[in-house]
Amino acid sequence: MKKSVLFLAMGVALIGTTGCNKKLGAFESSYFNTNPTPIETVGENVPATITGNIPAKFMRKNAKVTATPVLSYMGGETSGTPVIIQGENVRANGQVVSYNNGGSVQIPFNTKYSPEMAESDLYLDFQVDQNGKLYGLPRVKVGYGIIATSTLASAETIHPAITADEFQRIINEKYNAEIMFLINQAIIRKDQINAADYVDLNKRLEEANAAANQEIAGINIFSTASPDGTLAFNTALAEKREAVTTTFMENQLKKDNITNFGEITSSFTPEDWEGFQKLVEKSNIQDKDLILAVLKMYKDPNQREQEIRNMSSVFDELAVEILPKLRFSKIEASINIIGKSDEEMNQLFNTDPSKLSEEEILYTATLTNDNARKMAIYKKATELYPNSYRAYNNLGMTQYIAGDYTAAKSNFEKAHKIAPSSKEVDMNLGLIELLNGNYSKANEYIGAAAGVPEANDALGVYYLTQGEVTKANTAFGSAKTNNAALAKILSKDYSAAQSILSAVPQPDATTYYLAAIVGARTNNEGAVISNLKKAIALNPAMLKQAQTDLEFSKYNLSSL
DSSP, X not given: OHHHHHHHHHHHHHHHHTTTSSOOOOOOGGGEEEESSSEEOBTTEEEEEEEEEEOTTTSOTTEEEEEEEEEEETTEEEEOOOEEEEOTTOOSSSEEOBTTTBEEEEEEEEEEOOGGGGSEEEEEEEEEEETTEEEEEEEEEEEEEEEOGGGGOOGGGSOOOOXXXXXXXXXXEEEEXXXXXXXXXXXXXXXHHTSHHHHHHHHHHHHHHHOTTEEEEEEEEEEEOOXXXXXXXHHHHHHHHHHHHHHHHHHHHHHTTOOOOOOEEEEEESOOHHHHHHHHHHSOOTTHHHHHHHHHHOOSHHXXXXXXXXXXXXXXXXXXXXXXXXXXXXXXXXXXXXXXXXXXXXXXXXXXXXGSOHHHHHHHGGGOOOHHHHHHHHHHHHHHXXXXXXXXXXXXXXXXXXXXXXXHHHHHHHHHHHOTTOHHHHHXXXXXXXXXXXXXXXXXXXXHTTTOTTHHHHHHHHHHHTTXXXXXXXXXXXXXXXXXXXXXXXXXXXXXXXXXXXHOSSOOHHHHHHHHHHHHHTTOHHHHHXXXXXXXXXXXXXXXXXXXXXXXXXXXXXXX
């Protein structure tokens, strides 16, 4: 009886230690699956989630397993963050797996993508601690990849922002003179002809008539009467002043042999109540508030005049200070200053750039599509106008386009020092930071450039590097660029992506490579092959890229 009890107790003890004392067996690949498969970049990172379904009777109760995801590729390995998987008797902060029932575990993986990872496999390495005894288990393969399409976003293809010139081919200038009349008269007096403003106006008309680069675009005459007297009388008087002044100017132009003067236009107003109100507001007349109240209260001109005349002391003051200033004809000459022609400015840059103004030399750079000539013009502009932030910014723009990012950065920084609030310069400094992977600083600069057209493309690329595809699509708007098409591909809107790629103004190798990806994702083998051929013709390095790109894994690329 005692022996049977002893054997029974020993059996129970053996059963109790089955989940503890034996070493942990090897994990199998079938226990794990990885999402996504194949692995795919998001922005410039390689994220994946490994889910483990550990079977019953596998996990020892006293075992603590450190599982480390490892991405293995030609020339190296990159380890992710280790995760603790533990038996139910282990005191730690890992994910617990029951011996009797098994369990599920999650192992996240994320690393920065680099091109050598294009052909890679994802493994799990295991180190076990079982009651202080340490040992390793064979690594198991849990995933493969990587599809790196999201990393095709490129700041290199964004056109930097230009700081525009302010060159105007025709600059219009206005010159004025006033002919003052005595009360109830329409006679032009000699002292008015000899007045400084009329003499200056007449002189300016003669100069414009003689200058080869100037033209008189027109002369306008506006006449009025002061608002004292009846409306009918003032209408006739203002009209007469208009006619007298117009005839006088016609005779003056004829006398000065000025025949090309556009057109003489004229108009009149019977009573200049608006001018009257402005003069009263600016005056020191004691009862001006009362006068202004009358103007506001009464709209009929005759009633206005009568109410003001009723204030006899006030009217006398108005008759001296205000009303004489409203009896005039205003002569306004419109003169166009005609700038150098495109041919003249190009010739001057070639022969003597110092004769070009800042605006002219900046404008001259826009007359060519040759980036090298633009660069030469902007460089000369920085020499002639060393305080011109636009010259430095635009020089940096041409250097950026040429791929000389170090020189471009230097000139953008010079421009920023001169004009720290320029949005265009902020935008371009943001591009430099994007190129260098300084995304926080890039976002800061690009955010400060809000409103600059090119900033939308830059912001879209920034969002793509962060894996924020929805925001990228919003930023790109209706842009027809490779980057905008990539955002549509990543959001699986392949029709929109193809539409954008077909509208890219100057398609390059990347344009056709993206079109091939659209073809692959829509099972269009013809589009894959034809577009890859175009891409490789423009950039032979894309042959190797395509051969290792999992986007095209199901297609035979031997014909390339």
